[in-house]
Amino acid sequence: MKTKATSETVEKVIFDGLEEIGAEGEVTREATFEALDIDSLDVVELAQIVEDEFGVRLEGDDLKGLETVGQVIDLVVARA
Amino acid sequence: MPPEGCAVVTGAARGIGAATARALGAAGWPVGVNYRADGEGAAAVAAEIEAAGGTAVTLEADVCDADAVDAAFVQMEAEHGPVLVLVNNAGLRRDGLAARLDDEDWDVVIETDLSAAFRATRRALGPMLRARYGRVVNVASVVGMRANAGQVNYAAAKAGLIGMTKTVAVEVARRGVTVNAIAPGFVETRLTEGIGEETLGAIPARRAGTPGDVAACVGFLASDAAAYVTGTTLVVDGGLSA
Numbered sequence: 001m002k003t004k005a006t007s008e009t010v011e012k013v014i015f016d017g018l019e020e021i022g023a024e025g026e027v028t029r030e031a032t033f034e035a036l037d038i039d040s041l042d043v044v045e046l047a048q049i050v051e052d053e054f055g056v057r058l059e060g061d062d063l064k065g066l067e068t069v070g071q072v073i074d075l076v077v078a079r080a
Numbered sequence: 081m082p083p084e085g086c087a088v089v090t091g092a093a094r095g096i097g098a099a100t101a102r103a104l105g106a107a108g109w110p111v112g113v114n115y116r117a118d119g120e121g122a123a124a125v126a127a128e129i130e131a132a133g134g135t136a137v138t139l140e141a142d143v144c145d146a147d148a149v150d151a152a153f154v155q156m157e158a159e160h161g162p163v164l165v166l167v168n169n170a171g172l173r174r175d176g177l178a179a180r181l182d183d184e185d186w187d188v189v190i191e192t193d194l195s196a197a198f199r200a201t202r203r204a205l206g207p208m209l210r211a212r213y214g215r216v217v218n219v220a221s222v223v224g225m226r227a228n229a230g231q232v233n234y235a236a237a238k239a240g241l242i243g244m245t246k247t248v249a250v251e252v253a254r255r256g257v258t259v260n261a262i263a264p265g266f267v268e269t270r271l272t273e274g275i276g277e278e279t280l281g282a283i284p285a286r287r288a289g290t291p292g293d294v295a296a297c298v299g300f301l302a303s304d305a306a307a308y309v310t311g312t313t314l315v316v317d318g319g320l321s322a
Contacts, residue, residue: 041209041251041252041254041255044205044206044209045206045209045210045255047206048206048207048209048210049210051206052207052210
């Protein structure tokens with residue numbers, strides 16, 4: 001069963017996912033991937049976590065230009 | 081030790097794919113035995129794996145049909161966890177001299193032998209990245225490395241597989257996922273039926289390869305022991321291209 005994607009559930013899954021992946025420093029909505037030392041492969045893994053949890057598939061251009069954690073959360077919620 | 085998961089071999093109803101599925105089953109992986117048309121062959125392979133104490137599932141899917149391949153992955157994931165070993169073996173040939181090769185014969189070979197392998201790999205990578213473990217083995221061919229008149233489409237597809245192997249390998253290496261290719265030479269399978277006896281004389285080993293010769297090498301690349309081998313192409317050709 002997939003989880004219902006709300007701003008709160010997505011935030012929790014993404015925050016936990018970033019911790020699991022090994023983000024440096026404090027994960028907040030405003031934090032940039034660069035500051036968290038999250039690279040492009042990490043973002044791909046985060047996309048897989050989101051897909052497994054919410055059934056929302058992010059690919060190709062979806063992942064380009066995303067700079068902050070909040071932008072990803074908003075995109076997933078919008079797509080759900 | 082690899083994490084819990086399973087293996088999928090495309091085109092596993094016979095030949096190299098069948099031998100590879102048996103090898104992975106013997107290595108302890110629950111194996112998805114994929115086939116397109118030969119359900120009987122796939123069922124026989126699965127039965128052999130089970131009889132030897134392994135676990136096997138037949139998976140009907142045309143590798144060119146991305147939705148069917150996805151459904152096969154979903155089925156394996158539901159029953160056996162993430163697909164941590166993917167062997168892209170399904171392939172076909174449509175030989176002809178370049179000067180007169182039909183578009184259709186070009187397209188179907190590129191689609192089946194190269195594009196379908198890419199899509200299956202893409203489908204497999206996400207869960208492998210999450211698991212921090214994965215083995216992708218692409219069954220290429222010596223024809224992807226040296227010329228073989230009459231196989232321009234097959235050569236292009238297999239050379240493409242080798243290029244794809246290297247690039248995907250470096251993209252995912254730091255997550256414990258390895259991506260390698262195997263380049264069989266002349267192996268006795270349905271795919272090589274009708275290739276003349278004179279070819280055998282050109283092979284230093286003086287015999288055709290068997291599916292088992294190739295499967296043993298795929299099995300190695302798919303194993304924990306090959307953790308530091310990635311982006312490479314293992315030639316299995318009895319010395320043909322040496």
